[in-house]
Amino acid sequence: MTKSIIALPLKINGKSTDIYNSQNVEISLPKCCPFCDQVQTPIVINNSGLEEGSYNFSVILECNNCNQHFLQSYIFNNHSSTRMGVTLKNADILDPIYEVDTDDLPTEIISCSEEFANIHKQLKMAEKQNLSELLKLGYRKAIEQLVWDYLIKFEGKTENNLQKKSFPDRIKLLNLPEGDWLSDLIAWIGNDGAHPYQRHENLTNQDMKKLSNILISNIQTLIQQHNYKAYHSDNK
Ligand SMILES: [Zn+2]
Known part of the structure; x- marks a missing residue:
């Protein structure tokens, strides 16, 4: 599984606090594309920010085979390291949670x-x-x-x-x-x-x-x- 380091802009109520204010995090990239199932190292296109007090964030990836974009969510785990005085956090892949309501059923x-x-x-x-x-x-x-x-x-x-x-x-x-x-x-x-x-x-x-x-x-x-x-x- 290929690792990648990304910088998450720190946000409060959805707004960036400062363009230089970010949290570096090391993530494992998904092993295959959810659309075409091709095993690969997908391209990192962009990522969400990190809301204050939150441990979750998402990364937009592009498939090398079918070129479709897909989203992968992550959650911080307890591991972190320091490189050149900068804290590098670590995060795990988070499976999507489908919240389909049953309200339309009596x-x-x-x-x-x-x-x-x-x-x-x-x-x-x-x-x-x-x-x-x-x-x-x-x-x-x-x-x-x-x-x-x-x-x-x-x-x-x-x-x-x-x-x-x-x-x-x-x-x-x-x-x-x-x-x-x-x-x-x-x-x-x-x-x-x-x-x-x-x-x-x-x-x-x-x-x-x-x-x-x-x-x-x-x-x-x-x-x-x-x-x-x-x-x-x-x-x-
Ligand atoms: Zn694909």
């Missing part, structure tokens, strides 16, 4: 199936990264998880019982008024996402998201009904 859904919320979060990240080929199958997995967890938590089904049923049959156990076509369409698109041939080319990722949202709002209503019904029977 609280009933998140508490019914944390695993669904987790898969849903990954689907949003995949969409942002243009991984469109993974979405149909991913949504199918997410919906299967939600239906599975709902049936176990609220309808008293067992894993053993559910394993014997097909995915459309599990959706039918929800007894939704529009359940028949909904379960078929979700199964069809999910299958297309898993197969090299497409039986329903007209049904896109966007359709899968809409159908998923229909199912989510239906299950949310079922949970709300369940909760109010339980309150009613406990208090009448």
Whole structure:
């Protein structure tokens, strides 16, 4: 791993304190490009400043192969050395932290199936990264998880019982008024996402998201009904 020494301009509230005021730091450069995967020593293009009281900074790099720019974040570690009277700090590579919020999911859904919320979060990240080929199958997995967890938590089904049923049959156990076509369409698109041939080319990722949202709002209503019904029977 190639090392490089950079100077971070010291900043307060995003503004440089003095153009001569900087912190020297030794960093390890990333071993390969995140876009083309080519192993190399990337070119250092520029770097962020260092905010007062902060230990994080970022470096813009350029790939030698595909020439795209990418960002690498770092965090100071406890090592430092002194060269010619100047302090040289040391920093480690910091993996990106993806903060995709789950606010667009109803609280009933998140508490019914944390695993669904987790898969849903990954689907949003995949969409942002243009991984469109993974979405149909991913949504199918997410919906299967939600239906599975709902049936176990609220309808008293067992894993053993559910394993014997097909995915459309599990959706039918929800007894939704529009359940028949909904379960078929979700199964069809999910299958297309898993197969090299497409039986329903007209049904896109966007359709899968809409159908998923229909199912989510239906299950949310079922949970709300369940909760109010339980309150009613406990208090009448
Ligand atoms: Zn590249």
